Amino acid sequence: MSTYQKTKEEVLETWEVTKAEGLSKEEVNxxxxxxxxxxxxxxxxxxxxxxxxxxxxxxxxxxxxIAAIVQLALGEVIESIIIFIVILLNSVISVVQTKKAESSLDALRDMSAPEAKVIRNGTNQTIMARELVPGDIVLLEAGGFYTRRWSIVGSRIIKD
Known part of the structure; x- marks a missing residue:
């Protein structure tokens, strides 16, 4: 049976966790x-x-x-050199742009290290989202960014 078809008690039992306590440090490790x-x-x-x-x-x-080689074979050395230079410049520019894009993506990934609020050892804790494990009790907030698939086993909406 898929997780979404289970009751909240069955989900908690599957992950061997309680809603109030969350996971222990040993279990997280x-x-x-x-x-x-x-x-x-x-x-x-x-x-x-x-x-x-x-x-x-x-x-x-x-x-x-091919055009440069044909030009070279026909004795048109200057034209073939120009074509080779254009090809070389194109390749260098392409590599530089690719490397810049890679470094920009790396910097963006480092900047956007999301956090998650969880219950572990019976207390609310804020951890890096990369440290989430199956069975964590995650405290969701409106507008939050969440990774992984979730099973919502309980909710409470508080209106001002």
């Missing part, structure tokens, strides 16, 4: 060991030289390379 951190694993970064070589796979670059 065990689940972190088993599940890992609540984050998307980073892709391995492509080396700069590989990015440079990949720019030559572009169809337009291949056409320009």
């Amino acid at each position: 065990n689940r972190l060991e088993q599940e890992g951190y609540n984050e998307i694993s980073d892709k391995e970064k492509v080396p700069t030289w590989k990015l440079f070589l990949e720019t030559f796979k572009d169809t337009m670059v291949v056409v320009l390379l």
Whole structure:
């Protein structure tokens, strides 16, 4: 049976947690060991030289390379050198732009480290969202940003 089909008691029992106490520190550590951190694993970064070589796979670059080789074969050395320079500049600019985009994404990821409010060891705590584990009792707030899939086992709306 899927989690959304269970009662709140069944969900709490499945995750071996109580609503009032939340998870213990030991249980959190065990689940972190088993599940890992609540984050998307980073892709391995492509080396700069590989990015440079990949720019030559572009169809337009291949056409320009063929044109430069034909020009060279016809004895038009200056035209072929100009085409080679254009191809080289295009590749360098492409690599620089890609590296800038990667570093911007890394900086953005570092800036937006979301937090979560949970109940652990019977107390309300604020933790990094990457430290959430299955079974955590998360205190949701309006306008909050939440990662992972959730099962809401209880709610209370307080109006001013």
